[in-house]
Amino acid sequence: MARAGRKGRGGGRAGAAERRGAAVIEQMPWRLPKNLDKPTEPLNEEGVQAIHEGAMRILEEIGIEILNTEALEIFREAGATINGTNVRVGRDWLMEMVGKAPGRWTMTPRNPDHELVMGDGHILFGNVSSPPSYWTLETGRKMTGTREMCKDFIKLSQYFNCIHFCGGYPVEPQDIHASIRHLDVLYDKLTLTDKVVHTYSLGKERVEDAMEMVRIAGGLTDEEFEAKPRMYTNINSTSPLKHDEPMLDGWMRLARRNQGLVVTPFTLAGAMAPVTMSGAVAQSLAEGLIAVALAQYIRPGAACAIGTFTSNVDMKSGAPAFGTPEYIRATQMTGQLARFYDLPMRSSGVCAANVPDGQAIWETSNSLWAAVQSGTNMVYHAAGWLEGGLIASPEKFIMDCEILQQIQRYMEPEIFATTPDDIALEAIAEVGGQGHFFGLQHTQDRYETAFYQPFLSDWRNFEAWDAAGAVWTAERAHHLYKEIVASFEAPHMEDSIREELEAFVARRKEEGGAPTDY
């Protein structure tokens, strides 16, 4: 068990925020990992230009369907060519708008120690978002999401320092009526965590409620709330080439109030995008960039990030596939284009597997390494995702956090330092061709922080592991999940603020919550 306040294993500096809650495991401290690797770039300069040119020609010649009347009027005012709901924009205007977007911005939650930096080489991880269903080793069945399940994931998201933001519903709590679901879950998120939260852009009531609740939770005036991003929304286009009414409505509401804006077209190549990966990426970028331009027109300098979520389908069955070689390359290509446009980038941790087995981990590892290689700044669904996003699993969440910690540790430059102390000629001379380094002063001085210490990997030999019950990874994860949730302690919140939040939720429920047409 960890000693309170102890610096986490895996070396490095203690984060600004100490971990709260019980110390079931000894984990790495909070930090914003910085990706030091040069991105992997499959495209040469001509390739980047070809995809850019494709995206521009889609916007100029084919156009995007804009189903939001207000947005349509803004595009008209900005000089776009409108034909019904089809909007075409010139590359000069588009690039002028995109050029106003900052390459780096921050999001500050109610605990300012958990402020996030988007861009600037950081890679940040968030929980799985939006699965309707739940799977746990305890039942082995696919179950409908409930508020209790959802709260468990929120607790895990707060507990793990390697989870930087608390995105959408980690599982959709279908035991709460859709009209008030956002109120209860936002309340749970804002009281059980002190990390950055998100709003779905599913109608003005939900968006306005979320912004108001984040403002209350932070103890902020309206002016303070708008002084810098405190939260964000993530919108998906309806590929191919369409933005729906509510998504753009939320997008514009957050833009006006200076909050974070992430646009991530979800395109399965061969289904809602071309079967060729560069074509799918070009289409996704066109869909994403027009949203960025809209935000910049409304509020120059609005905090935007772009992602593609481009994977492929199984051409035999049409089933979506995730964490594939094609997915990795699409993510890397998107990274090159995100840098071309100087926009922070989002990607995801994904798999098609139905249970947290070997397939789940190679698909997830592929996608997480793709995030690293592409220079991704914000990794959605980084913990807990199964079945192509249809299932959230607490065991998978725990397993993913182990992988995320390893990636965080991988980012620490101490590992590959080459000072004379690191090259260690004296130590090598001292041991010579005899003996070992265990007892050496050079070793003793460093052994507590020299190496990453996993919380879930079992490094015992077979015999010791077998004698201890021969427990496979998923089952070990299950026990940890239970322990963490059972001993969870919520971060501090002033009573007055909690009461204000409760009163707000009660009032909005009385008013009927939000329409359920989305």
Next chain:
Amino acid sequence: MARAGRKGRGGGRAGAAERRGAAVIEQMPWRLPKNLDKPTEPLNEEGVQAIHEGAMRILEEIGIEILNTEALEIFREAGATINGTNVRVGRDWLMEMVGKAPGRWTMTPRNPDHELVMGDGHILFGNVSSPPSYWTLETGRKMTGTREMCKDFIKLSQYFNCIHFCGGYPVEPQDIHASIRHLDVLYDKLTLTDKVVHTYSLGKERVEDAMEMVRIAGGLTDEEFEAKPRMYTNINSTSPLKHDEPMLDGWMRLARRNQGLVVTPFTLAGAMAPVTMSGAVAQSLAEGLIAVALAQYIRPGAACAIGTFTSNVDMKSGAPAFGTPEYIRATQMTGQLARFYDLPMRSSGVCAANVPDGQAIWETSNSLWAAVQSGTNMVYHAAGWLEGGLIASPEKFIMDCEILQQIQRYMEPEIFATTPDDIALEAIAEVGGQGHFFGLQHTQDRYETAFYQPFLSDWRNFEAWDAAGAVWTAERAHHLYKEIVASFEAPHMEDSIREELEAFVARRKEEGGAPTDY
């Protein structure tokens, strides 16, 4: 089931060699994948120089124990400073020798279609080598290796096109007496596969027997055998800073006969090397480079490759750890230095897990991505390894081959092609903001080869997967392993050659095989 002669899924050109044996799965064709990614380079120029300088000073000031008398005499002749068994060499001589080593060489097995290119950007995969024990899902127990188990792995190594070479014993067959073990296993390897094989450098009899058997299997004269590398050995130093008698004996025997030479110090940082990764790498390089220099002095231009196998220990228990963040960085650093010395590089696919579960896959994925990122040319233990190399598992072998195929597919430049056909503006225009791309001619023309098709991943949704028995990855792998082995067909071998091999084995057994002091 695959149609005979059908081009494998996953696009690309059919390999030179058609797959033989039954078509249990539809797999990718034989190919020598070329790694197109720029390596990930954690070190800057000063870092590379610091490690190089460290390795040079180890060789110049501390020296390496050379326990082989013949090698010692050669070093003496070459002008090294000898003190007992301690050998120190100057950097000028060392770098002159290393400079004679080719950056690219080939190995040609009895089937020339399975010729390997070492270097030149290729990444080649081999089976797990040398575990004493075996684990299968069928028993769930750790079992002592036998010849039958060993033959199963040899069959899998031949069956899978993504396995390019057949390294050491995939599991040590302890039911064969150690004096004749090499004869039986080489016989099995040379008759059940037609891929490049290896000899352990464990005494002159084993080494000479292996070279003779490879010569016979290839139907070669002595002159033809020596005309180019047909096989290889891999030696490990006895870290810290020591080369044992038999390893160097085999090394020199193969050098004299123009065969492949791979040196891979196995150093656990904090145990047999400094606790700091760059120090461990510098020490490993010193140990490796002196062997390369020896080979080049004996035979200028000898076919050498270098690797480090530098991982860390659990500082709480001393247990070795594999596939860790530190392991990844050490592998990447080694890649930078291998390029500095212009030598082909070896690394490994590794894990500490005891069973083919989630941990096994994240550790293995980490090590395989490290191989890709480091520009590794030869990946040892790429399929089947568990428990830090103490266990070979057929289920893990099958799972690893799925990962290896995905890495091979990842290397295919078609994925990120950006021709006008790939950007697919016409297709995007044709679909516009309505409908989907499934039925499009652009999709139909490409759907058979557009995406990688896994043989082990199950992409069905939860309900379909559940209805089919809810089978986890390791169990699916088990069934495939059984089917592949049951329907295995050995590659063709002339009767006369087989008889000559049999006669050789029989004669050498009569003579008592090899001494068992190693």
